Amino acid sequence: MNCHRLSSLFSAYIDGELTGVEMIEIRNHLEGCPACRDELDNVRAVKRLVGRLRTAQPSRDLSTRICASLDGVAPYSFLRTWAALWQGTFRKLSPTAMAVSLAALGMVVYTARGIDEQITARANAPIVAAGPSLTMPVAITFNQPDSRNLRVVFANRGANNQPNRWIIPASD
Amino acid sequence: MELIESITDTCRKEERQAFDELVHRHHKQAYNIAYRMTGNHTDAEDLTQEAFIRAFRFFGQYRRELPFENWLYRIMSNVFVDMLRRRPKVQIRSFDQPIQTEDGEATMEIADLAPTPEESVLSNELDARIQSALMTMPEEFRLAVVYADIEGLSYEEIADAMRCSIGTVRSRLHRGRKILRERLKTYASG
Ligand SMILES: [Zn+2]
Numbered sequence: 001m002n003c004h005r006l007s008s009l010f011s012a013y014i015d016g017e018l019t020g021v022e023m024i025e026i027r028n029h030l031e032g033c034p035a036c037r038d039e040l041d042n043v044r045a046v047k048r049l050v051g052r053l054r055t056a057q058p059s060r061d062l063s064t065r066i067c068a069s070l071d072g073v074a075p076y077s078f079l080r081t082w083a084a085l086w087q088g089t090f091r092k093l094s095p096t097a098m099a100v101s102l103a104a105l106g107m108v109v110y111t112a113r114g115i116d117e118q119i120t121a122r123a124n125a126p127i128v129a130a131g132p133s134l135t136m137p138v139a140i141t142f143n144q145p146d147s148r149n150l151r152v153v154f155a156n157r158g159a160n161n162q163p164n165r166w167i168i169p170a171s172d
Numbered sequence: 173m174e175l176i177e178s179i180t181d182t183c184r185k186e187e188r189q190a191f192d193e194l195v196h197r198h199h200k201q202a203y204n205i206a207y208r209m210t211g212n213h214t215d216a217e218d219l220t221q222e223a224f225i226r227a228f229r230f231f232g233q234y235r236r237e238l239p240f241e242n243w244l245y246r247i248m249s250n251v252f253v254d255m256l257r258r259r260p261k262v263q264i265r266s267f268d269q270p271i272q273t274e275d276g277e278a279t280m281e282i283a284d285l286a287p288t289p290e291e292s293v294l295s296n297e298l299d300a301r302i303q304s305a306l307m308t309m310p311e312e313f314r315l316a317v318v319y320a321d322i323e324g325l326s327y328e329e330i331a332d333a334m335r336c337s338i339g340t341v342r343s344r345l346h347r348g349r350k351i352l353r354e355r356l357k358t359y360a361s362g
Contacts, residue, residue, distance in 0.1 A: 011346040015320060017327045046349045046356070049302055050321035052294045055200075056207035062217060063199040066224045067192045075187065075231050 003029075003036055010036075010043045191228050194240055199224070202244060208318045209252050211307045219255060223248045245325070245333035249315060256311060305355035313348030320345055 006029055012018050013026050030037050059065075199220060206223070207216035227234070227247050234243050294302070306314050312334065319325045319333055320341075327341045334341070 008346055011349050012327075012342050015327065015345070017342065042353055043349055046353050047321050049294070049298075049356070050306075050317060050352070051324075053208065053302060053322065054294065054296075054299050056204045056213075056216065058200060058203035058217060058220065062203060062220065063196045066195050066199060066221050069221060069225060070188070070191070070195075070228050073225055073228055075184075075229055 003033060003039075006036060007039050010040050014040070014044050014047055187231065191231060194227075195224055198240060198244060201241065202248065205245075205248060205318055205323065206252075208303070208306065208322055209248075209311075209315060210255075211303055215255070219248065219251055222255070223251045226251060242329060242332065245319065245323070245329070246335070249334050252311070252315065301356065302352070305352050308355055309348055309351040313344050313351065316341055316344040317348045317352070 006026060009018060009022060009026060013023065018026070030040065202223060203216055203220045206219040207213065210216050210219055223244060227244060230247075234240070306317065309317075315334060316330055319330045320327075325333065327338045327345075330341045331338045336344075
């Protein structure tokens with residue numbers, strides 16, 4: 001293989017980002033080519049130089065300032081939930097879960113008022129009769145780490161005075 | 173309705189607390205990258221702040237199975253590109269100029285600049301030289317180099333952060349390092 005074509009691979013070679021075949025090809029060539037070995041040393045030296053740059057330090061209060069600046073920022077999370085539901089999350093849900101989320105969706109749209117001015121739709125607050133502990137869902141979020149599971153937060157509170165939550169698993 | 177609002181409020185507060193925690197944990201790392209991208213303190217702080225604001229705004233889109241840093245890299249790349257678009261270019265560069273291959277003498281000089289494994293941090297002077305060499309290359313090359321050599325990302329992760337193909341990452345790094353070497357050679361011999 002010629003030196004010019006080979007040297008264009010050196011960067012990826014030192015990063016360990018070549019295929020096994022390419023790696024072997026280069027290694028074999030390097031054994032008999034001092035010019036390419038020099039060239040490779042150079043690329044490696046550049047990489048090492050950049051890697052040894054000092055860690056630049058921000059002002060001490062940067063994180064505090066960033067957090068303060070978030071006060072006026074409205075997250076789009078509710079909008080996203082809304083959009084995701086429309087975009088076919090329903091298909092993955094069981095009929096019961098779908099009914100609940102549909103009802104909850106109405107509430108999400110409702111509670112999203114003011115959170116995101118992009119949502120202008122209004123919906124009446126639906127009542128979900130899915131069990132004694134469940135009343136009106138007030139928020140739906142995706143449960144982590146599987147984003148297909150929905151977490152529905154209900155308006156009433158449980159024994160520990162925490163809002164009731166219901167995880168709706170994605171059905172197959 | 174008051175009850176509903178107070179619960180929604182609680183959820184929002186929880187999310188906000190979680191996010192503040194992420195800011196405290198990741199802002200230094202973010203700033204360091206931003207500094208190497210922009211080359212100065214003020215822009216680096218602006219970039220960092222803007223990136224976190226955008227991250228917060230779109231926090232709902234963050235897939236939790238992904239490390240937060242990787243998601244932040246993506247946002248920082250975007251914010252950086254937007255930042256450049258808003259501002260007039262300070263330097264005029266001709267990126268298309270072919271870079272000449274250096275001779276053996278220069279080869280030695282660059283290898284000499286590189287610290288030995290015992291020297292973990294470069295001198296201020298050398299640090300400044302490398303930073304200014306970074307600033308002379310096209311931004312997308314610089315970003316790739318910063319992600320690869322400072323953050324130690326894989327090509328796949330860089331491709332994800334910069335929204336380009338792995339082949340593009342490969343070529344940006346190759347060309348970026350070539351430019352660096354060329355610039356550092358000039359410094360070394362001058
Ligand atoms: Zn060769």
